[in-house]
Amino acid sequence: MSSRIVVVGVASLYLTMPVERFPIPYAPTRQPQWAHVGVGGIGSHVARVLGALGDQVSLCSVVGDDLAGVAIRRELARHGLDGPAVVTGPSSSMGLVLVDSSGKRAGHPFLRAVDAVEYPPDVFDRAAQGADMAVITNTVFARALLPRAKRLNLPVAVDVHLIGSLDDPYDRPWLEAADVLFCSHESLPCSPRNWIGRVFARYQGCTIVAVGRGAHGSMLGLRDGTLVEARAAPPRGVVNTTGAGDALFASFLHGWLATGNAAQSLAQAVLFAGWKIGEASPVEATLTAAQLEQLRADHPVQVSVSRWDRGRGRCEPAA
DSSP: OOOEEEEEOOOEEEEEEEOSSSSOOOOSOOOOSOOEEEEEOHHHHHHHHHHHTTOEEEEEEEEESSHHHHHHHHHHHHTTOOSTTEEEESSOEEEEEEEOTTSOEEEEEEOHHHHTOOOOHHHHHHHHTTOSEEEEOSOGGGGGGHHHHHHTTOOEEEEOOSOOOTTOTTTHHHHHHOSEEEEESTTOSSOHHHHHHHHHHHOTTOOEEEEEOGGGOEEEEETTSEEEEEOOOOTTOOSOOTTHHHHHHHHHHHHHHHHOOHHHHHHHHHHHHHHHTTSSSGGGOOOOHHHHHHHHHHSOOOEEEEESSSSOSSOOOOO
16 A cells, blocks of 8 residues: 655765774775765655655755755656755755674764755645655754644654653654654663653653664554564674664554554564665665565564553663
8 A cells, every 4th residue: 555655854965985893993094895875864765765665755855956966866866756845955965974894883964054944834835735644854954844744734753863851952843743753772761661651651642652772673652552572683684774763764654554553564664674784785775565575474573562551660771
């Protein structure tokens, strides 16, 4: 089943290259064994995953009229994403990703140019007409579009990535607007299970809270108390973890909108993300819905269902 989704976020030109380890020891020059230039950024990556899985996607982004912008627009066009909602800004966003031998990555996004842009609200309104959901990433120019999505009665899905407080002043507008909220476990002040309960207690409009747990898979809670855990099982091993959270988020949304089955959708998402990180440049790696279904048949994901709303009187330490 195909859903119609509007995605708001950056599309950036990225250089990815390997390093031996972190922290990186100083050397005046290095010759990496490989390097890759491609288009990443949370907005374009989420849109690309959803489009490959068969959803109808409108991408709202800002791309400069510069050399980087030419490359970005060409790549977006190749994936059917360079539509009228990709507006022209003063210059393009860019970034550098360094990846060590274990697949751990360090991203260096440069977003100053697009952060200064006020995205035209009427363009968003047109892109959102008839959509089933708005994915509004936590980039600066997307903030003003959160209330517009709510006025259009669109469910809002948000991934706040690294977050450590429910009172985070930057992320609060997204937390308040989110119907579906994803984040990483890396900066949480307590266990993912406990975090899920705290989000539901604080933000009454949220119906789904999910936490990406890296090598441990993902955990997801529903407002009714259901807790779903899906174990990670990368079918091709780990080469580069760049964009794993974006892939988890986007592929879950695809499954959830199509079926409404949280356990099935989370298992699918964990497998999709695990498959992508087997590539040197995982943002470039995509699966169709049929290919993902075959992958699920070949690589079953361990899923357990319990409750998040029992025995949560104290804040458990983060895992």
